Amino acid sequence: MPDTKHSKPVPYRGGGFNPRQSRWVAPVVFACLLTFWETGSRLEWISPLILPAPSSAFIAFMDLAESGDLGKHISASLQRLIIGWFFGTLLGVTFGVAAGLFTLARGGIVPFVAAIFPIPKIALLPLFIIWFGIGEESKIATILFGTFFPTVIAVYGGVDNVDRGLIRMGQSFNLSWWSIVRKIILPGALPAMLSGFRISASIAIILLVAAEMIGAEYGIGAYILLAGNLMAMDQLVAGVTMLSIMGLTVSWLIGRAEKYLLKWRV
16 A cells, blocks of 8 residues: 555646746846957957957947948848748748648648758759849749748648647537638647748748858848958958847747737647
8 A cells, every 4th residue: 555654745847847938038148148258359368360359240330330331231131031031931831731731732742842851952052043143033032942841841740730639529510621721720730830930030041141142242141251251250240140130030020920829829
């Protein structure tokens, strides 16, 4: 028989499986890193030829803003990123939902995605330049192509992972096929879709920089390439920081979308 005299009750730990994001941890971590970086540079622990101080990068950023080129670089990059990511994601969602719902579509889409997805999309950039020219079309096509495949995989994986019991319950209530898709499958797949959007947005920024380093007059990637060629490390760090801020902004926007669209997931 169990020893009830010396046994201890197990505390309820349901809250331990519900992690929440703290608002103050990230600012503290960033402040500590920047303080350490600035101090190391001023005390010459870190060579400015290798990594300039954050204050030097900030001065380079302000010089870029005063020259009037900051707006041109950012607007050019944002235009390429938004157009390429939007249409790549739109096509990815369309093909992903089709692969998740229709047998015939899955038979064609999944092998195609499995064959093309492992190819580094940067390697296809010269091909896009031959097809679309050195202008905006080849850059946007690279971003579109790179965001399409992770979106397709995230979407049809999310559709596959929807609880089959909920679908059967909908069928038992005589819901139509379209009602089950709209009320059960798409909301159930939405968390996976939004996670896929995060990944595709990061890939889009990587491809944006790669595309802008080839034949672009304006854009953050072109600015970083020019700074690297001139060994202007402060400008290079300023450009990389702009990319980081762009990534943080995209992540914040998707986080807000998750908070709004997934209110039911409490």
